[in-house]
Amino acid sequence: MTAIDPTAHLTAEQIEELGRELDAIRDEVIAGRGEKDAAYIRKVISAQRKLELVSRGVLLFSIFPPAWLLGTAGLSVAKIMDNMEIGHNILHGQWDWMRDPKIHSTTWEWDHVSPSEQWKHSHNELHHTYTNVIGKDNDLGYGIMRVDEDQKWHPFHLGQPLWNFINACFFEYGIAAYDLELGKNLNKRRRKNPEFRARAKAVGRKIRKQVLKDYVIHPLLSGPSFLPTLGATFTANLVRNLWTHSVIMCGHFPEGVQVFERRSIKGETRGQWYLRQMMGSANISGSKAMHFMTGNLSHQIEHHLFPDLPSNRYAEVAVKVRALFEKYELEYVTGPLPKQVFSAWHKVFRLSLPNKKPKVKTPDREQELVAA
Amino acid sequence: MTSTALRSRAWKLLEMVTTPLLPSDYLDLVGPLRAGADLRGRIEAVHPETGDAATIVIRPGRGWRGHTAGQYVRIGVDVDGVRLWRAYSITSPTNRPDGRVTITVKAIEDGKVSNHLVRRAKPGTLIQLDQPAGDFVLPQAKPAKVLYLTAGSGITPVMGMLRDIEFDDVVMVHCAPQPQDVIFRNELHDLVADKKLRLTEVHTDTDGMLDIARLDELVPDWAERETWACGPAGLLDAAEEHWTEHGVQERLHTERFRPSIVVAGDGGEVTFSATGKTVDADGATPLLDIGEEAGVLMPSGCRMGICFGCVTPLKAGAVRDLRTGEITEAEPGVLIQTCVSAAAGPCDIER
Numbered sequence: 001m002t003a004i005d006p007t008a009h010l011t012a013e014q015i016e017e018l019g020r021e022l023d024a025i026r027d028e029v030i031a032g033r034g035e036k037d038a039a040y041i042r043k044v045i046s047a048q049r050k051l052e053l054v055s056r057g058v059l060l061f062s063i064f065p066p067a068w069l070l071g072t073a074g075l076s077v078a079k080i081m082d083n084m085e086i087g088h089n090i091l092h093g094q095w096d097w098m099r100d101p102k103i104h105s106t107t108w109e110w111d112h113v114s115p116s117e118q119w120k121h122s123h124n125e126l127h128h129t130y131t132n133v134i135g136k137d138n139d140l141g142y143g144i145m146r147v148d149e150d151q152k153w154h155p156f157h158l159g160q161p162l163w164n165f166i167n168a169c170f171f172e173y174g175i176a177a178y179d180l181e182l183g184k185n186l187n188k189r190r191r192k193n194p195e196f197r198a199r200a201k202a203v204g205r206k207i208r209k210q211v212l213k214d215y216v217i218h219p220l221l222s223g224p225s226f227l228p229t230l231g232a233t234f235t236a237n238l239v240r241n242l243w244t245h246s247v248i249m250c251g252h253f254p255e256g257v258q259v260f261e262r263r264s265i266k267g268e269t270r271g272q273w274y275l276r277q278m279m280g281s282a283n284i285s286g287s288k289a290m291h292f293m294t295g296n297l298s299h300q301i302e303h304h305l306f307p308d309l310p311s312n313r314y315a316e317v318a319v320k321v322r323a324l325f326e327k328y329e330l331e332y333v334t335g336p337l338p339k340q341v342f343s344a345w346h347k348v349f350r351l352s353l354p355n356k357k358p359k360v361k362t363p364d365r366e367q368e369l370v371a372a
Numbered sequence: 373m374t375s376t377a378l379r380s381r382a383w384k385l386l387e388m389v390t391t392p393l394l395p396s397d398y399l400d401l402v403g404p405l406r407a408g409a410d411l412r413g414r415i416e417a418v419h420p421e422t423g424d425a426a427t428i429v430i431r432p433g434r435g436w437r438g439h440t441a442g443q444y445v446r447i448g449v450d451v452d453g454v455r456l457w458r459a460y461s462i463t464s465p466t467n468r469p470d471g472r473v474t475i476t477v478k479a480i481e482d483g484k485v486s487n488h489l490v491r492r493a494k495p496g497t498l499i500q501l502d503q504p505a506g507d508f509v510l511p512q513a514k515p516a517k518v519l520y521l522t523a524g525s526g527i528t529p530v531m532g533m534l535r536d537i538e539f540d541d542v543v544m545v546h547c548a549p550q551p552q553d554v555i556f557r558n559e560l561h562d563l564v565a566d567k568k569l570r571l572t573e574v575h576t577d578t579d580g581m582l583d584i585a586r587l588d589e590l591v592p593d594w595a596e597r598e599t600w601a602c603g604p605a606g607l608l609d610a611a612e613e614h615w616t617e618h619g620v621q622e623r624l625h626t627e628r629f630r631p632s633i634v635v636a637g638d639g640g641e642v643t644f645s646a647t648g649k650t651v652d653a654d655g656a657t658p659l660l661d662i663g664e665e666a667g668v669l670m671p672s673g674c675r676m677g678i679c680f681g682c683v684t685p686l687k688a689g690a691v692r693d694l695r696t697g698e699i700t701e702a703e704p705g706v707l708i709q710t711c712v713s714a715a716a717g718p719c720d721i722e723r
């Protein structure tokens with residue numbers, strides 16, 4: 001719905017050919033999946049657990065400032081690892097092929113207030129199937145923000161920079177509310193729906209456990225360090241929330257990323273689906289450490305094309321995917337983290353204000369294909 | 373409060389400390405073989421037996437309950453990163469002083485696990501274990517005369533018996549292609565030298581397959597002996613027939629390896645075992661569609677293989693991944709994505 005459709009130069013055949021080339025990349029990785037990949041995820045999980053143990057241990061003495069600093073930093077990193085490289089990717093089924101029931105999308109639970117089961121539905125199923133389709137993909141603005149010129153402006157949107165900031169600080173709660181589709185489910189009739197109530201209960205249970213652990217049990221274990229430990233856990237959760245929120249914003253919000261209309265995905269072919277993922281996602285460039293700390297979501301484009309490939313393979317896949325972008329003359333949206341974060345926030349601010357309706361409307365891809 | 377109640381209280385408290393993980397997730401980092409852990413074992417050594425067989429020495433976790441001679445154990449081994457489960461007879465005696473157990477594995481053609489164990493397994497590797505099982509065992513009361521009738525790797529459970537208990541009168545007839553293929557040959561010959569065993573080796577490459585009628589000549593009193601037989605199906609079928617014909621079938625105990633071999637085809641009869649429905653499926657329609665059409669409640673999501681919202685246990689048979697053509701065979705714990713899998717022969721889906 002941007003003024004000019006950046007894929008307009010592609011014919012229907014080209015799009016299907018592109019799909020086949022992407023399938024070939026996928027098949028190659030799957031055929032080569034093996035021992036090394038399994039060792040990788042095991043190593044990451046074990047490192048995360050050790051880091052968390054040590055950090056929590058250090059925080060028992062957080063009454064001493066250096067211990068507080070060290071423990072807080074360690075716990076923040078451990079929580080980020082748990083959510084990003086481990087939790088997000090395991091829940092995508094990226095490691096199901098190992099047949100290890102302990103590292104499996106059906107059994108994994110993460111350090112997050114949204115229960116895995118619910119998150120898998122809203123994220124894996126809705127967001128990944130309907131990526132960037134307005135009205136179908138709630139990740140677009142999380143239902144509280146206006147993220148595209150074509151969306152109707154409302155005075156409520158004036159506050160969206162603030163909503164976005166608050167959401168960033170309490171991101172895990174935002175996600176839990178979002179997985180529950182709270183906005184839509186809070187009206188009287190839906191609130192009573194037993195299925196919704198069961199899900200809300202599950203979230204309540206998870207929140208209780210998480211809060212009890214972070215803000216009661218561990219501080220209590222610290223005895224005289226009660227308050228510093230409480231502060232440390234709060235800080236670690238805040239750091240994790242701000243970090244994941246930033247990374248996630250970089251995935252679909254930076255300038256240059258396309259959004260789509262509901263009717264444009266009717267009868268979508270595999271090639272068209274791939275193309276939408278390519279145009280609807282953005283990457284973050286940077287070092288190996290950066291890719292690791294983002295859970296390889298810095299390779300958001302590759303992740304959206306192949307959500308079930310092991311995350312440690314995205315870097316090698318990215319080289320091939322990027323070549324395809326060049327071959328088909330498409331823009332590969334990427335940039336360093338600060339630039340992408342700025343770009344996303346810029347959009348949030350810009351669209352908090354009303355804009356003129358764009359003059360040139362993109363023709364529907366469907367109609368276009370019929371014409372082609 | 374009793375001590376168990378106290379312990380379970382403490383454990384609950386510990387669970388609160390480690391939520392959403394479990395205390396065992398952390399304890400496994402340091403003590404994967406400790407009491408109370410999921411049963412595992414550590415490979416301590418791999419000793420070659422013949423060109424294609426090796427004995428694996430395993431130190432079982434503290435939860436190991438011990439075995440009876442002749443039993444097998446299911447082990448889960450990671451081969452190329454994928455956990456695969458197989459059953460192997462235990463070849464060590466029940467009273468081994470160091471508490472280790474051994475299995476002896478013969479690499480079979482295209483056998484993923486057997487080849488891995490014989491040729492690539494490294495000491496130090498953790499494997500998953502089940503408790504030992506199987507009723508191919510010796511009776512409480514000692515029989516006066518015993519016959520062991522074995523072929524190939526069928527000797528393995530019998531070796532566990534031979535090493536465990538001495539009988540006064542034991543005869544063994546063992547078949548293998550050539551002398552160098554006889555697993556445990558040196559040990560067997562030592563037993564013969566010590567007069568603890570009478571052994572007949574049948575070398576099938578030169579002597580041909582064992583004709584069961586030849587038993588009269590090899591072991592004239594075979595019908596009086598309590599017999600344990602283990603080997604390929606052909607041998608066991610013949611033995612069962614022979615023993616029944618002579619009306620002494622209650623003296624024969626058999627153990628069959630690899631009872632079912634899945635033949636992957638194109639389409640087949642799909643059973644939804646939880647619902648009790650059976651329908652015919654072609655090799656191109658996703659099982660998700662097949663199930664829904666049959667009125668089975670199938671979980672689903674994206675319907676295109678990306679969300680993993682449709683994973684379901686495959687209880688039996690084989691399925692083909694419609695995207696890659698890859699075949700997945702049923703094994704305990706195997707889950708498939710029904711939206712991108714089609715029947716590759718008859719299969720059973722737990723829905």
Ligand code: FES
Nearest residue numbers: 673674675680711
């Ligand atoms: S329904 Fe989404 S993977 Fe099968």
